[in-house]
Ligand code: CAA
């Protein structure tokens with residue numbers, strides 16, 4: 001295993017770092033307050049190639065590896081996790097799923113637009129009664145012969161209003177349990193598609209999270225992804241890569257908070273010296289750095305396994321579990337290092353602390369990551 005970065009890796013990392021500092025940092029506090037993410041910034045991320053990074057260039061993507069993707073996720077998340085979740089959903093949950101499992105016609109019709117950022121995607125698995133327990137789908141897609149009839153409600157959908165295309169998981173045959181679940185590509189403009197109100201959230205407030213309501217949407221047969229009954233496995237396989245992206249988001253949030261805390265501790269004085277000279281503060285920084293480095297190794301390892309074509313499911317869960325805990329611990333301590341200044345918006349660390357929490361909840365809670373990891377280590 002060689003995790004040293006190539007010239008290309010460094011170039012894409014620096015491009016993301018530059019973009020985050022010059023385009024995302026100005027206005028990040030206002031976007032958080034106003035719960036808004038401007039379309040122009042999404043367009044710029046598309047122009048930089050951040051929205052379809054790993055997709056084959058023949059479908060408009062960047063043809064990059066997973067390491068490049070996690071480097072970009074880390075850099076964007078240091079400044080604005082609301083921006084990086086758009087990147088993560090579009091890359092890992094939408095483009096990856098389509099490239100790996102959609103038909104050639106579906107790829108030409110949808111993937112080419114999604115990979116360039118011309119269109120934005122959303123991934124719709126969660127429901128009011130099916131979050132962690134994802135096989136308990138209540139949304140139904142009834143086979144009507146020449147089309148499916150889609151009805152139900154999805155909850156917590158990232159890019160809920162800003163997306164153009166939605167991958168929707170639905171039950172087509174209740175008797176068959178998870179084998180009676182399918183995934184469909186749905187267009188926002190179709191009759192019967194309704195977007196619920198925007199959620200008023202603790203963190204990643206710039207990201208638009210909505211419930212979606214489907215009322216008798218006619219879904220053409222050709223919009224089903226893969227073989228009949230493949231929908232749950234499709235969701236799980238897609239989420240396996242998504243979790244690496246969210247681990248990198250958590251790493252970025254932690255790194256951003258660490259850098260702010262380190263710099264602040266070198267200029268803030270108390271008791272006649274910079275606070276970094278108090279061992280209690282220096283040790284906090286040491287703990288942060290150790291956990292950040294460990295997270296980075298787990299993430300690079302998972303990304304490397306994916307790029308080698310190995311089974312990366314458990315490695316991705318492990319990276320997400322550890323990095324999201326690191327994001328929480330690091331941001332809480334970064335606020336502490338800042339004292340009272342840590343508690344106000346202009347110093348950024350309070351936002352990073354609020355943003356960190358979601359990494360322990362979405363794309364499988366920490367308890368769900370432990371279920372996957374423990375089932376694997378206990379299997380025969
Ligand atoms: N790859 C392929 N197949 C998989 C798989 C994987 N990674 N994981 C499970 N499967 C298969 C199993 O093999 C099984 O198939 P067979 O019966 O043919 O063997 C089938 O799927 C059902 O698996 P389980 O019996 O393990 O199912 P379960 O009900 O115990 O649930 C779970 C497993 C891991 C808990 C799963 O429900 C889960 O991941 N829950 C969390 C849901 C989640 O992560 N939601 C995220 C929504 S998207 C999001 O959050 C986006 C965002 O924020 C930005």
Ligand code: FAD
Pocket residue numbers: 089122123124125126128130131132133155156157158159201204209358361362363364365366367368
């Ligand atoms: P529940 O499943 O009700 O869990 C509640 C608690 O019980 C958790 O602590 C959980 O870990 C625990 N728990 C549940 N089952 C077990 C068990 N067997 N063992 C131990 N503990 C257990 N979903 C999408 O499909 N697409 C999206 O784009 C998307 N974006 C999101 C954005 C945001 C901001 C948020 C908040 C959520 C988003 N989600 C999305 C949904 C997210 O994936 C779910 O919230 C998550 O999977 C947890 O489901 P739940 O909220 O129903 O919690």
